[in-house]
Amino acid sequence: xxxxxxxxxxxxxxxxxxxxxxxxxxxxxxxxxxxxxxxxxxxxxxxxxxxxxxxxxxxxxxxxxxxxxxxxxxxxxxxxxxxxxxxxxxxxxxxxxxxxxxxxxxxxxxxxxxxxxxxxxxxxxxxxxxxxxxxxxxxxxxxxxxxxxxxxxxxxxxxxxxxxxxxxxxxxxxxxxxxxxxxxxxxxxxxxxxxxxxxxxxxxxxxxxxxxxxxxxxxxxxxxxxxxxxxxxxxxxxxxxxxxxxxxxxxxxxxxxxxxxxxxxxxxxxxxxxxxxxxxxxxxx
Amino acid sequence: xxxxxxxxxxxxxxxxxxxxxxxxxxxxxxxxxxxxxxxxxxxxxxxxxxxxxxxxxxxxxxxxxxxxxxxxxxxxxxxxxxxxxxxxxxxxxxxxxxxxxxxxxxxxxxxxxxxxxxxxxxxxxxxxxxxxxxxxxxxxxxxxxxxxxxxxxxxxxxxxxxxxxxxxxxxxxxxxxxxxxxxxxxxxxxxxxxxxxxxxxxxxxxxxxxxxxxxxxxxxxxxxxxxxxxxxxxxxxxxxxxxxxxxxxxxxxxxxxxxxxxxxxxxxxxxxxxxxxxxxxxxxxxxxxxxxxxxxxxxxxxxxxxxxxxxxxxxxxxxxxxxxxxxxxxxxxxxxxxxxxxxxxxxxxxxxxxxxxxxxxxxxxxxx
Ligand SMILES: Nc1ncnc2c1ncn2[C@@H]1O[C@H](COP(=O)(O)OP(=O)(O)OP(=O)(O)O)[C@@H](O)[C@H]1O
Ligand SMILES: [Mg+2]
Numbered sequence: 162x163x164x165x166x167x168x169x170x171x172x173x174x175x176x177x178x179x180x181x182x183x184x185x186x187x188x189x190x191x192x193x194x195x196x197x198x199x200x201x202x203x204x205x206x207x208x209x210x211x212x213x214x215x216x217x218x219x220x221x222x223x224x225x226x227x228x229x230x231x232x233x234x235x236x237x238x239x240x241x242x243x244x245x246x247x248x249x250x251x252x253x254x255x256x257x258x259x260x261x262x263x264x265x266x267x268x269x270x271x272x273x274x275x276x277x278x279x280x281x282x283x284x285x286x287x288x289x290x291x292x293x294x295x296x297x298x299x300x301x302x303x304x305x306x307x308x309x310x311x312x313x314x315x316x317x318x319x320x321x322x323x324x325x326x327x328x329x330x331x332x333x334x335x336x337x338x339x340x341x342x343x344x345x346x347x348x349x350x351x352x353x354x355x356x357x358x359x360x361x362x363x364x365x366x367x368x369x370x371x372x373x374x375x376x377x378x379x380x381x382x383x384x385x386x387x388x389x390x391x392x393x394x395x396x397x398x399x400x401x402x403x404x405x406x407x408x409x410x411x412x413x414x415x416x417x418x419x420x421x422x423x424x425x426x427x428x429x430x431x432x433x434x435x436x437x438x439x440x441x442x443x444x445x446x
Numbered sequence: 447x448x449x450x451x452x453x454x455x456x457x458x459x460x461x462x463x464x465x466x467x468x469x470x471x472x473x474x475x476x477x478x479x480x481x482x483x484x485x486x487x488x489x490x491x492x493x494x495x496x497x498x499x500x501x502x503x504x505x506x507x508x509x510x511x512x513x514x515x516x517x518x519x520x521x522x523x524x525x526x527x528x529x530x531x532x533x534x535x536x537x538x539x540x541x542x543x544x545x546x547x548x549x550x551x552x553x554x555x556x557x558x559x560x561x562x563x564x565x566x567x568x569x570x571x572x573x574x575x576x577x578x579x580x581x582x583x584x585x586x587x588x589x590x591x592x593x594x595x596x597x598x599x600x601x602x603x604x605x606x607x608x609x610x611x612x613x614x615x616x617x618x619x620x621x622x623x624x625x626x627x628x629x630x631x632x633x634x635x636x637x638x639x640x641x642x643x644x645x646x647x648x649x650x651x652x653x654x655x656x657x658x659x660x661x662x663x664x665x666x667x668x669x670x671x672x673x674x675x676x677x678x679x680x681x682x683x684x685x686x687x688x689x690x691x692x693x694x695x696x697x698x699x700x701x702x703x704x705x706x707x708x709x710x711x712x713x714x715x716x717x718x719x720x721x722x723x724x725x726x727x728x729x730x731x732x733x734x735x736x737x738x739x740x741x742x743x744x745x746x747x748x749x750x751x752x753x754x755x756x757x758x759x760x761x762x763x764x765x766x767x768x769x770x771x772x773x774x775x776x777x778x779x780x781x782x783x784x785x786x787x788x789x790x791x792x793x794x795x796x797x798x799x800x801x802x803x804x805x806x807x808x809x810x811x812x813x814x
Contacts, residue, residue, distance in 0.1 A: 336540035339507050340601075344554030345528030354553075358544035 195414035222416035228399035238396030249314035250371045257322020265330035283320030305387025313381050329363040365434045373424040456484035456641035457518035457608035465512030474665040489645045490652040491662035497645040533602030537614040539594045541586035548582040551601045572604045592623040612644040661685045683811040686736050695778040697735040714774030726814045736804035739781040751795035757788045
């Protein structure tokens, strides 16, 4: 290797190293701080390793920390997030799959127009819809309820899931549909028995996208879920903003990490599938 | 291949005044065609001429905007594909990728609500017939191209259809497999006796399989007839040029009456074509003479030879040799034996077999 290339290499490594540091350092600070006691947080540098690591702040964040007047930690919020996310993801992915299937594989009347409208829906900032939507929801009694917030997630998730599935299904040869029609199968039968079984890679992609998006949502949860069903993100906000004397940074760090653990786990566990799904065509063999 | 215990005989298909339109583009207009029960009819034509469109219309997969289609005398113009008594085999096989071979074959029966035991029995019987028994548990991805196509044929076969529709079923296979499966399909037809409508742009497939060939171009039928008739008496210049490799030789000139005899005259060439049987014997004017390569032969010493030219190229093919020669009126090819063919540069005297020649009106392209 000659000198120039060596220098190039070194530069490259230095740059990637710095970039990694830039992202890892805050994470390190958060993890380290969440494992310290408050006196230690006060006295040591934020970069110092915890001298006597403790999981106390995590326990505190999970079950005792105060968010406003309520001091029950984040666990209620965690379960709220679960019961909001699971049905929202299932419904928005299923509806997206059916929509994509109908748009790509059945020459539905006005399919192009419907798809165009949906694309617009996918790219208009949804903040624009919030006020009219909140008004309509309270008019029909859906405001501040679990079905209400799930419905909002499904509605706003649908354009993207439809887009994903439509693109995937466009790669399916027309002959496959024709063969199934000659065999006598109808819309739902073809969907359920021929198309859906071929869709695993793209279902994984859609589930990951929707699950992380809905779990991380703050705005819809704040506006549409009501006090009973506040998701974890909203509770975290309350927890961090509750002031009673000194700020318990260690607990805040632990609470934040707890909130982020689910999307992080989804990415780590399914990363391989995710890439495969994005790269995969519809038909193999 | 043993006889397949088949429940139904072939059905007649009637197509009358058919019109198919995509958007504002008429792909087929006013097409009529009668297919006899048990007939093997091949639709032949260049890419984009509407063969698949016609086949899909018979299958009920696309909407028809004019005309009627009947199968077994029953009007099925608006019927669902499943209610037409058809089985169909597609170019891309179109097997269901997540189902086993057995499930692929049994799907249509299951959709039709047949009892499990009977489905299993029929699948087994068909698999045996097509020698697919050892593959029944496999997925399509684990099969070779030829095996996939046999499964696709099996899927059409289990349903005891009266009519089988094939859309270029062999065009994704290599030459050897294509030849093998071609023979299998022919045997299949012989033992089933069902009506078969077969789309291809491969003239060898058309010639070997068909009872009758329908040659199409631009959505219109050019000629319908037995393979020998299509090959020997093409109805127009398009059909004449489309069938046969190497192509039919065309010599451009004109036809005129000279002292009671009919003469074909071209550059450096005068042929007495009085003996040719023409539908239009009084024709005079610009014409094209068509001669198949096998209807030209080298003249021996002393024989009369109206054509003469220089050999430009030879293509030895094994059993025969194609010899190309430049005449005054253009390039021609001759089909000659495997041995004793002339070399490039040789002077060649050629005798045409005028009894087998074709004459076309150059203005309309139609056979005279
Ligand atoms: N769904 C469609 N929409 C618009 N035009 C179409 C459609 N399907 C076919 N066509 C047009 O109709 C004509 C006939 O197509 P068709 O597929 O029947 O040709 P083909 O004879 O089967 O050709 P090939 O040998 O290439 O399969 C073509 O010009 C094609 O562009
Ligand atoms: Mg075609």
